Amino acid sequence: MQESPGWDAPSQLLSAEMGLSPRLFPLVPSASESDHFHMQSESLVGPLMQSISHQHWKVRVAIIEATGTVVQFGSGKSVDDVLPHFAQRLFDNVPQVRQAVTRVVGDWLLRLRDRYSFFHKLIPLLLSSLDDEIPEIAREAANLWEKVGLQWQTENEEDLKDKLDFAGPPPAHHPSPGSRPGLGCRELVFRNLSKILPAVCHDIGDWVAGTRVKSAQLLVVLLLHAEDHVTQHLEPVLRTLQHACADEERAVVSSCTRSAQLIGTFVSPEVFLKLILPTLRKSPSPSGLLVLASVIQGCPREALRPHVKIIAAELAQAHICQGSENLLYGESLLLCVQAVVAVSREDCRGSSLQLMEVLVTVLALWGATGLGDKVQETLATLAAVASMDSSLDLFREHTGPLLEWLAGSHQAWTIHSAELLQFDVVVTHSGPALGEALPQLVPVLQSCLQPTRDPSMRLRLFSTLTGVLLRARETVDSQGASLEGLHAPSPALSCLRSRQFHAYLDTMIKDIFVPNLQWHAGRTAGAIRTAAVSCLWALISSGILSNKQVQEVRGTLTPQILTALEEDSQMTRLTSCRIISAFLKTSDDVIDPDKFMKIYPELLKRLDDVSTEVRLAATSTLVTWLERAGKEGGKSCDQGSIQYLYRELLVYLDDPESTVQDAVLEALKAGSALFPDLLVRETEAVLHKHRSPTYCEQLLQHLQTLPPAP
Numbered sequence: 001m002q003e004s005p006g007w008d009a010p011s012q013l014l015s016a017e018m019g020l021s022p023r024l025f026p027l028v029p030s031a032s033e034s035d036h037f038h039m040q041s042e043s044l045v046g047p048l049m050q051s052i053s054h055q056h057w058k059v060r061v062a063i064i065e066a067t068g069t070v071v072q073f074g075s076g077k078s079v080d081d082v083l084p085h086f087a088q089r090l091f092d093n094v095p096q097v098r099q100a101v102t103r104v105v106g107d108w109l110l111r112l113r114d115r116y117s118f119f120h121k122l123i124p125l126l127l128s129s130l131d132d133e134i135p136e137i138a139r140e141a142a143n144l145w146e147k148v149g150l151q152w153q154t155e156n157e158e159d160l161k162d163k164l165d166f167a168g169p170p171p172a173h174h175p176s177p178g179s180r181p182g183l184g185c186r187e188l189v190f191r192n193l194s195k196i197l198p199a200v201c202h203d204i205g206d207w208v209a210g211t212r213v214k215s216a217q218l219l220v221v222l223l224l225h226a227e228d229h230v231t232q233h234l235e236p237v238l239r240t241l242q243h244a245c246a247d248e249e250r251a252v253v254s255s256c257t258r259s260a261q262l263i264g265t266f267v268s269p270e271v272f273l274k275l276i277l278p279t280l281r282k283s284p285s286p287s288g289l290l291v292l293a294s295v296i297q298g299c300p301r302e303a304l305r306p307h308v309k310i311i312a313a314e315l316a317q318a319h320i321c322q323g324s325e326n327l328l329y330g331e332s333l334l335l336c337v338q339a340v341v342a343v344s345r346e347d348c349r350g351s352s353l354q355l356m357e358v359l360v361t362v363l364a365l366w367g368a369t370g371l372g373d374k375v376q377e378t379l380a381t382l383a384a385v386a387s388m389d390s391s392l393d394l395f396r397e398h399t400g401p402l403l404e405w406l407a408g409s410h411q412a413w414t415i416h417s418a419e420l421l422q423f424d425v426v427v428t429h430s431g432p433a434l435g436e437a438l439p440q441l442v443p444v445l446q447s448c449l450q451p452t453r454d455p456s457m458r459l460r461l462f463s464t465l466t467g468v469l470l471r472a473r474e475t476v477d478s479q480g481a482s483l484e485g486l487h488a489p490s491p492a493l494s495c496l497r498s499r500q501f502h503a504y505l506d507t508m509i510k511d512i513f514v515p516n517l518q519w520h521a522g523r524t525a526g527a528i529r530t531a532a533v534s535c536l537w538a539l540i541s542s543g544i545l546s547n548k549q550v551q552e553v554r555g556t557l558t559p560q561i562l563t564a565l566e567e568d569s570q571m572t573r574l575t576s577c578r579i580i581s582a583f584l585k586t587s588d589d590v591i592d593p594d595k596f597m598k599i600y601p602e603l604l605k606r607l608d609d610v611s612t613e614v615r616l617a618a619t620s621t622l623v624t625w626l627e628r629a630g631k632e633g634g635k636s637c638d639q640g641s642i643q644y645l646y647r648e649l650l651v652y653l654d655d656p657e658s659t660v661q662d663a664v665l666e667a668l669k670a671g672s673a674l675f676p677d678l679l680v681r682e683t684e685a686v687l688h689k690h691r692s693p694t695y696c697e698q699l700l701q702h703l704q705t706l707p708p709a710p
Contacts, residue, residue: 045081064100072112079121095137098129101129105122110144110148124196128217146182149185171266193222198236205240205243213251216255226266231271256294285329304344308347352397356379360422364425391429395426399437399440406422420457420460465535466531506552513536514557516529533561541582554583574617584628596637600622603621620663639678672702
C-alpha cells in the first residue's frame with residue numbers, strides 16, 4: 001500500500017491493526033471532507049477506545065493521536081466517551097503514551113471548538129501531567145498550560161480588564177512567587193473549581209493506590225492556582241485531607257500535607273481553625289493533627305499570632321494530648337508543637353506552659369518509643385525562642401505550674417494513669433528546678449504513697465523518687481548544692497545545704513517511709529518495702545542530711561530497718577545493713593543503751609545469710625557498731641553481751657569463705673579494745689577447735705599489741 005499525501009505511517013499501522021481503511025484516519029481533514037467527517041466521527045470513537053489499551057505502545061500512541069483528530073474535527077459529544085480512557089492512559093508505564101495524552105488534551109484546550117464546555121473535564125488531565133515523573137513531559141504540560149491560560153485571558157480580556165489593569169503582587173507568603181501561575185490559568189481553575197473538586201476529593205479515596213496518588217498531586221496544583229478562592233470550598237477539602245492523611249501510601253500523605261500547607265498560606269487562620277479544631281475535639285486522630293500541623297506550617301507568622309494561645313490551649317486538653325497511645329498519634333501531636341514554635345517563634349512565649357504540657361505528655365507516652373530525642377530538640381527550640389539558655393530554664397519557670405496541673409487529679413491515679421507518667425517526666429527532667437517546687441511535689445508524693453493506694457503506682461513512684469534522691473544536690477536540694485563554692489566548714493555547710501529540704505524531711509519520714517516499711521503479707525508488699533528501703537538509702541547516702549537530721553531519721557526508722565534485715569529480698573537485707581551502718585557512723589549523740597544493744601543480735605543473724613554479699617555487709621556494720629561502742633568507752637555495753645558477741649564472731653572466724661574470715665577478723669580487732677582480756681580467753685578456748693589456727697593466731701598477735709587496760 002502506497003502512502004498518499006495527507007496520511008501518515010501511524011495511521012496505516014492503526015488501520016492495519018483494527019482492520020479499517022486508512023482513509024478514515026486523516027490527521028487533518030481537508031475542508032471538503034470536514035462536513036462528511038463530522039457526521040462519521042462518532043462511529044469511530046468506539047473502535048478506537050476498544051484498542052487504546054493495545055499491547056504495543058506505538059499503537060496506543062497512534063490511537064491517542066487519531067482520537068485527538070477525530071474529536072477535534074468531529075462531534076464534541078465524543079469527549080465524554082474518550083476522557084475516561086485518556087485518564088487511564090495517564091497511568092501508562094510508557095512515557096510516550098502519557099506524553100501523547102498530554103499533547104492531545106493540550107491541543108483540545110487550545111483548539112477544540114466546544115472547549116469552553118469541557119474545561120472542567122480537560123483541565124484536570126493536563127494539570128495531572130505537571131507532576132509526571134519524566135521532566136520532559138512535565139515541562140511540555142507546563143508550556144501547554146501556560147498557552148491555554150494566555151489564550152483564555154486574551155479571549156476574555158473584557159471580563160478581566162480590572163484584574164489586568166490593577167494586578168496586585170503575589171501574596172506575601174506565596175510558596176513560589178517567581179513561578180506563580182498566570183492570571184488566565186488561575187481564573188480558569190477558579191471558575192471551574194466547583195466542578196473539579198468533588199471528583200478529585202472522591203478519587204483521593206479510591207481503592208487503587210495510583211489513582212489516590214495522582215488525585216492528591218492534582219489537588220496541590222489546584223490549590224496553588226485557586227489561592228484564597230479555595231476558602232469557599234474549604235470544608236470538603238479539609239475533610240478529604242483528614243481522611244487522606246491516614247493513607248498507607250506515603251506519596252498520598254506527602255501531597256496532602258503540601259495541600260494543607262497551601263491552605264494555611266492562602267486562608268485566614270480564623271477560618272480554617274473554626275473547621276479543624278471542632279473536628280479534633282470531637283474525634284482526635286493522627287491525620288487530623290497532621291493536617292493541623294501542616295496548615296500551621298504554611299501560615300504566615302503575622303496571621304497566626306492572634307491564634308497561638310488558642311491552638312496551644314486546645315493541644316493541651318487531655319482528650320487531645322492523651323487521645324491515643326498510637327505512636328503515629330504522638331508524632332503528629334509533636335509536629336503540631338514544632339509547627340507552632342517554628343512559625344510563631346517569640347510569639348509563643350505566652351503559651352510556653354501549654355506547649356510544655358503537650359511536650360511532657362509526648363515524652364511520657366511515647367518517649368520510650370523513639371520520640372524522646374525529638375522532644376528534647378523541640379524543648380531546646382522553645383527555650384531559644386523564649387530567650388532562655390536551655391530547656392532547664394524552661395523547667396525552672398514551669399515546674400511548679402506543671403506539678404499543680406498534675407496534682408489536680410492525683411487522688412485518682414493508678415499505674416495506668418497518663419498523669420503518673422507525666423509526673424514522672426516532670427520530676428526526672430526538672431533538675432535544679434525541682435528544689436523550688438517542693439511545696440507542690442511533696443503533697444503529691446505524700447498522698448500517692450499511702451498504703452491504701454495502688455501498689456504498682458507506689459512502686460513506680462518510689463523508683464522515681466529514688467532516682468531523684470540519688471542526685472539530691474542537683475534536684476530537690478539544688479540550692480544547697482550551689483553553696484559548695486562557699487568553702488564553709490562541713491557542719492555549717494550541711495546546715496545551709498539542708499535548709500531547703502529540711503522543712504519536708506519530717507513529712508517524708510513519717511508519712512512516706514514509716515507506712516511503707518511496715519510489714520504486710522504478700523509479694524507486692526515485700527516489693528514495696530524493698531523499694532522504700534532503697535529510696536531511704538538514696539536519701540541517706542546523698543549527703544544532703546546533717547548529722548542532726550540523720551539522728552532524727554535513725555530515731556524514727558531504726559525499728560523498721562532492723563525488721564527489714566529479715567526480709568526475703570536480698571537487696572532489702574543488704575541495703576538495710578548499709579543504712580544501719582550509716583546511722584552509726586553519722587550520729588554524734590549518745591545512743592540509748594537499750595536501743596543500741598538491740599542492733600548487734602540482728603546483725604549477727606545476717607552472718608548466716610545465704611548471700612555472701614549480705615554477710616560481708618553485716619560484718620562491716622558490726623565493725624561500725626563495735627567502733628561506736630569503743631568511742632563511748634563501753635558505756636552502752638555490758639560484759640556479758642560483748643562476751644556473747646565475741647563467741648559468735650569466733651565461730652565465723654573459721655568460716656569456709658576466706659572473705660568472711662577476713663571481715664570477721666577485722667570486726668574482732670575493732671571490738672578488741674572493749675574487753676581485751678576476755679577476748680584473749682575466748683580465743684584461746686577455741687584455737688584448737690578451728691580447722692586452721694591462722695586467724696586466731698593473728699587475732700592474738702593483735703591483742704598483744706594493745707596497751708594494757710588502765
